[in-house]
Amino acid sequence: MASIKIENVQKAFGKVVAVDHLNLEIKDGEFFTFLGPSGCGKTTTLRMIAGFYYPTKGVVRFGDKDMTRVPPEKRNTGMVFQNYALFPHMTVFENVAFGLKVRKIASSEVKARVQDVLRKVRLEQYADRQVSQLSGGQQQRVALARALVIEPEILLLDEPLSNLDAKLRDEMRAEILRLQKEYKITTIYVTHDQAEALSMSDRIAVFNFGVCHQVGTPSEIYNKPANDFVASFIGEINLLPVKVNQVEDNLVTVSAGENKFVVHNTPFNFNREHENSELSLSVRPESVKILDEQADRPNVFKGKVEKVQFFGTIINMAVRVNDLLLEVNVLNHVSANLKPGADVWVELPADQIRVIPMLSGDVS
Numbered sequence: 001m002a003s004i005k006i007e008n009v010q011k012a013f014g015k016v017v018a019v020d021h022l023n024l025e026i027k028d029g030e031f032f033t034f035l036g037p038s039g040c041g042k043t044t045t046l047r048m049i050a051g052f053y054y055p056t057k058g059v060v061r062f063g064d065k066d067m068t069r070v071p072p073e074k075r076n077t078g079m080v081f082q083n084y085a086l087f088p089h090m091t092v093f094e095n096v097a098f099g100l101k102v103r104k105i106a107s108s109e110v111k112a113r114v115q116d117v118l119r120k121v122r123l124e125q126y127a128d129r130q131v132s133q134l135s136g137g138q139q140q141r142v143a144l145a146r147a148l149v150i151e152p153e154i155l156l157l158d159e160p161l162s163n164l165d166a167k168l169r170d171e172m173r174a175e176i177l178r179l180q181k182e183y184k185i186t187t188i189y190v191t192h193d194q195a196e197a198l199s200m201s202d203r204i205a206v207f208n209f210g211v212c213h214q215v216g217t218p219s220e221i222y223n224k225p226a227n228d229f230v231a232s233f234i235g236e237i238n239l240l241p242v243k244v245n246q247v248e249d250n251l252v253t254v255s256a257g258e259n260k261f262v263v264h265n266t267p268f269n270f271n272r273e274h275e276n277s278e279l280s281l282s283v284r285p286e287s288v289k290i291l292d293e294q295a296d297r298p299n300v301f302k303g304k305v306e307k308v309q310f311f312g313t314i315i316n317m318a319v320r321v322n323d324l325l326l327e328v329n330v331l332n333h334v335s336a337n338l339k340p341g342a343d344v345w346v347e348l349p350a351d352q353i354r355v356i357p358m359l360s361g362d363v364s
């Protein structure tokens with residue numbers, strides 16, 4: 001196993017800065033995900049860890065060892081590519097054995113290790129098959145076996161499930177996690193799929209335009225997004241541009257048009273100097289409450305239901321509050337009888353609202 005440190009790394013291709021000012025620390029045995037939209041620098045970062053690219057600036061370490069300019073074959077990393085990059089004319093056994101033969105390992109040991117890893121990925125019956133005769137999921141397992149057979153310290157997975165259908169993807173997610181736990185191997189997983197990132201990872205780094213915006217556990221990233229890009233990239237969210245009106249001890253009043261909201265100050269540490277600054281108020285649709293009657297508390301507003309969509313477990317509504325349109329998700333049994341046109345009271349609980357920096361233009 002190995003920890004990885006990325007210290008102030010930049011990678012430029014001519015004038016294109018693919019990754020900038022990147023600092024990350026990935027712990028021994030961690031399942032760490034790079035998440036972000038297409039072109040945000042995930043693969044470039046992974047390739048700098050694998051050694052396929054060298055950084056323009058900065059340092060990459062495994063443990064305390066400087067690996068910045070060490071070639072890929074001397075790094076002891078195993079990589080699974082998006083398109084698997086298997087040798088189609090070879091059998092499963094030959095594909096998996098390839099890396100060991102290159103390393104000039106004795107054929108008896110090659111045989112034992114390949115058989116062992118094929119058992120672990122549940123492909124022992126397929127050793128003699130041509131890979132071109134395998135299903136997508138089976139090819140994915142061969143790619144995993146080929147990466148794991150060299151007993152790498154670090155496993156690098158670049159969008160490994162993107163070519164599989166939804167059901168197979170679910171199965172392979174579980175399979176990858178099982179193998180990762182069994183091998184206790186430091187793993188970096190690249191994806192643009194937020195559900196995949198949230199459900200699989202110990203921690204996630206969220207990228208956009210070559211910059212890492214936040215590193216955290218899935219629940220930190222979902223519940224405490226660092227800015228409006230992270231908030232909107234992960235899950236559904238209401239984002240309202242607001243102005244800070246007043247900062248008083250632990251309470252902050254912000255306004256969006258004629259609507260005033262009160263939020264707890266503890267997570268933000270606002271002071272009087274923040275008054276008048278422009279930020280983004282974020283609240284998840286499932287955090288907005290529909291009340292049975294008016295309540296004499298802050299953040300309770302009269303609204304009108306404009307749209308109702310039934311999704312089985314949840315009902316999604318669009319509720320107009322003055323000039324704002326709020327997305328609200330309620331559990332099926334809670335408000336099953338609400339119809340478009342209904343008058344309702346909605347509450348945005350103060351402890352569920354976050355006021356975060358607004359990165360205009362960055363939000364996808």
Ligand SMILES: Nc1ncnc2c1ncn2[C@@H]1O[C@H](COP(=O)(O)OP(=O)(O)OP(=O)(O)O)[C@@H](O)[C@H]1O
Pocket residue numbers: 013016017018036037038039040041042043044045192
């Ligand atoms: N070899 C290269 N030469 C020039 N530009 C490159 C090269 N590789 C990547 N880039 C650019 O660097 C940026 C980051 O690319 P990268 O492949 O790391 O993104 P990504 O997040 O992995 O995207 P995707 O999910 O589409 O694979 C993009 O603007 C891309 O066009």
